[in-house]
Amino acid sequence: MTMPYRTPILSDPTMPRRRPQRPKTKRLTDRADLSGRAENVLIALDEYMQVHKISPSVRDLVSLCNISSTSVVNYYLDKLEGFGFIERQRNISRGIVITATGLKRLGKPEKKVMVICPHCHESFETVSV
Numbered sequence: 621m622t623m624p625y626r627t628p629i630l631s632d633p634t635m636p637r638r639r640p641q642r643p644k645t646k647r648l649t650d651r652a653d654l655s656g657r658a659e660n661v662l663i664a665l666d667e668y669m670q671v672h673k674i675s676p677s678v679r680d681l682v683s684l685c686n687i688s689s690t691s692v693v694n695y696y697l698d699k700l701e702g703f704g705f706i707e708r709q710r711n712i713s714r715g716i717v718i719t720a721t722g723l724k725r726l727g728k729p730e731k732k733v734m735v736i737c738p739h740c741h742e743s744f745e746t747v748s749v
Contacts, residue, residue, distance in 0.1 A: 654703070654725075660685050661696045662705055665718060666726055675714040 654662075664684040668676040676684065681693045697716065700706045705722035709715030723729070 655699075657685070657687070658696045658699050661687075661693065662700055662718070662722060662726065665706065665716060666722075666728075669718070675716040677714055 661681060664681055665676060668680060668684065678690045678693050678697070681687070681697075682690055685693070687693050687696075697706065697708065700722070701708050703721075704719060705725055707717045707719055709717075718726075
């Protein structure tokens with residue numbers, strides 16, 4: 621003899637279910653707010669740019685930060701961009717620039733420089749160390 625299936629009563633069935641709202645992303649100012657890996661990606665970006673004078677590719681960041689895949693690096697780059705530490709130009713290869721906020725986060729002074737894209741020869745003003 622089988623028992624009939626009963627649906628559990630979780631709440632009032634006439635009330636619509638709502639997802640809890642996630643808090644909005646905030647700009648980070650405190651060093652403790654940024655995860656260790658995201659901090660490592662920002663530091664690796666800065667060190668690579670100082671040595672090679674160009675932005676690293678996503679695959680370069682995979683090897684520099686010992687991260688398993690390009691999608692994980694892309695996740696951390698999106699986080700850093702959302703917090704205002706970097707700017708990305710997705711239509712340009714190696715189009716990552718550390719912003720004034722990112723340089724301040726790294727404890728470095730900022731100065732304005734003109735950068736010329738090697739692919740499209742478009743110039744734009746950015747900050748540098």
